[in-house]
Amino acid sequence: METRLVFLLAALLATALLEYKPVLPTPASEADHSVAGVFETGNFHPIQSDVGTASSCSPPRSLLIVRPEEKGTYPVILFHHGTGCQNSWYTDVFKFISSHGYIVVAPQLYGLMPPSGQDELDLAAEVANWLPSGLRCVLPEDIEGDMHNLALAGHSRGGYIAFALALGLADVSLDVDFSALIGVDPVAGTSKTNQMEPKILNYESCSFNFSIPVAIIGTGLGNKSAFPILPQTCAPDGVSHTEIFNECKPPCSHFVTSDYGHMDVLDDDIGPIGELARAMCKGSRRGVSRDPMRRTVGGVSVAFLEAFFKGNYTDYNKILQKSNYFAPTTLDPVQNKSEGTSSSSLSAMSMPATLDWHIDEL
Template sequence: MLPWPSPQDELDRAAKVANWLPSGLRCALPENTEGDLQNLALAGHSRGGYIAFALALGLADVALEVNFSALIGVDPVAGSSKNGQLKPKILHDESCSFNISIPVAIIGTGLGNTSVIPCAPDGVSHTEMFNECRPPCSHFVTTDYGHMDVLDDNIGLDGWAARTMCKGSGRGFRRDLMRKTVGGIFVAFLEAIFKGNYKEYNNILQNPKYFAPAKLDPVQNKSEGSSCSSLSAMSMPAFAS
């Protein structure tokens, strides 16, 4: 059995894949489909979310040859605890410390930190990453769902084993509603950033009870132009339209 790659190895591989896009993406796309590398988003779930943030922070040992325009983290996890962070370390317990200038959306889970061995522990997950992001950045928490609930139901033996370890939604909560919510946030966020259509994204920010299939609480936003020193943990104004 091959050893797991280190976080730095994963980060460097991600940078190499990003650098491959200008020369290799066209060959991998269906006929008559063009990729738009001027509108390139970076996203990841769990440890992949950590890798996405680390890549955006410029921590790869491989120099990036492309520019990202947006970043999305889905229940990102940067380690097992504050004292057990993955390396390279990205969290410094300091508000707005991330040197990331692109818009960010973070989607966390309400149950990710509740199992005996939490899959998204407090101190190294979505709340801390939102705290350390500079504006513009939004934060959504799928209150009734856990770390693995965003994945497809049929995720194989390894996925099933991981799901049994991570506390997830209880009886009466459909995982497909979480997936629809996460997908809707993805689409609305990218529509806002890439096309300037902020209507649907602001609808979710301002009235999640009406526009999201799954419960979102809290929903927070750091608007562009806001001073970090003036931001609180309360809900904040929507993105400018």
């Protein structure tokens, strides 16, 4: 009898265990759609167009424009390509950002051979001055660019151009005001002793003479050589994202995609010349998708602009607090300079002081 009872109890316990379904933590994508959505394609439908210098709208340089199909008024991002790169190599990132309700304007400032830093900077200033009247010319009647929310951005040498424009170093007087700045693995030269001209770095903390908010997205492999026998790197120490972040004033944030390289932000299909350029830089391991890198760049950019253009700080705060819970890539380090603190203070994975109002939204 006791044997039967023990057997019956064991059978009931086994059945209960089989039917028991533990309550597991909800994944980030289900727990918080707003934050996960920053790193997923948005609700707008991006349309891409090319505008040549011979068009009736006469931009100073040919442009790639990516904007939402839906009618409305959208913030504008002026994006500068890297050394020897084509603006079309960034299409995936542009479409991702545009799908969240932004217009991206990307000039092709030169071909394969870059001009001097000053000449490129002056060309970039001419394009910026064209925007207030020229952008209206190339957009449909029911779509407008919001010139009160105009962001500067750039990758590699284009990141240097964006910072130099913000610093007012162009010989061409600017007729526009920029409201935010994004650097994607910006590079200011080939070494600390060989900066681009005009120089932007003086190696003093918080020395940049502008007050607009800044987001810098660096790469962990940018300062590594693609070839063990050669010392050259695509984002050398001394002139890369780390030093540029150090010279920014608050508010400024710094995100490093530790497992990706300098050219991993580009599209997959960039042709033979693009692949040759990509091969010169240390990148992610063979077989590893570059899509998480592009979504990280796009998502951080969108969250940053939503915070400082639209006052919606929720997503940006959460990325600063728990970046590796939400972001598609490992971000290490994440640093933030907060307004209201000493200009040299850094807080890793911290909330900006100016955003403390919104801590209840976490």
